[in-house]
Amino acid sequence: MTGTADPLALLVVDAANVVGSVPDGWWRDRRGAAEKLRDRLAARAADGGPQVAPGALEPPLAGPPEVVLVVEGAARGVAPVPGVRVVSADGSGDDGIVAEVSGRAPGRRCVVVTADRELRERVGALGAETVGPRSLLP
Structure with missing residues (x-):
């Protein structure tokens, strides 16, 4: 599948969790840190390459995914x-993520990037897979 999303x-x-996993001063500019993450994800989407490190998912994604930050x-x-849809959670980011996962089309494969144990359990109960922040490719 070349050039099209699976x-x-x-x-x-989970922007807050991924940004918070690296102690690089993100807390001084949370919005700027989220924009930097968004841009990194968009660059990966633009080159058509994988977003998640090889071996992090089994089986790996069949093609470039739809990315939601x-x-x-x-x-x-x-x-x-382009390449990254951004959702501003009305309340907690976790609740926004759960809403995205539960609102997906039936049978659609879903991977959530977070290290939050409770969130992993919540989305896992909805059939989503999870990987940690270090699984995202630079």
Whole structure:
């Protein structure tokens, strides 16, 4: 499948958790850190390459996924860019992620990127797979 997204693949990224996994001063500019993550995801989407490290998923995604970045708090209002849909959670980011997972089409493969144990359990109960923040490719 070259140049087209796998219609069954949805990659939902927990922005706060992924940004918070690297102690690089993100807490001084949460919105800027979310935009940097968004841009990194968009660059990977533009080159058509995988978003998730080889071996992190079994089986691997069949093609480039639809990427959804869920932001919350001070990062709300981050604009979408080609290749990355941005969802500003009304309440908690976890609830926004659960809504994205539960709202997907029946049978659509879904992978959530987070290290949050409770969130992993919540989305797992909805049939989503999970990988940690370090599984995202640079």
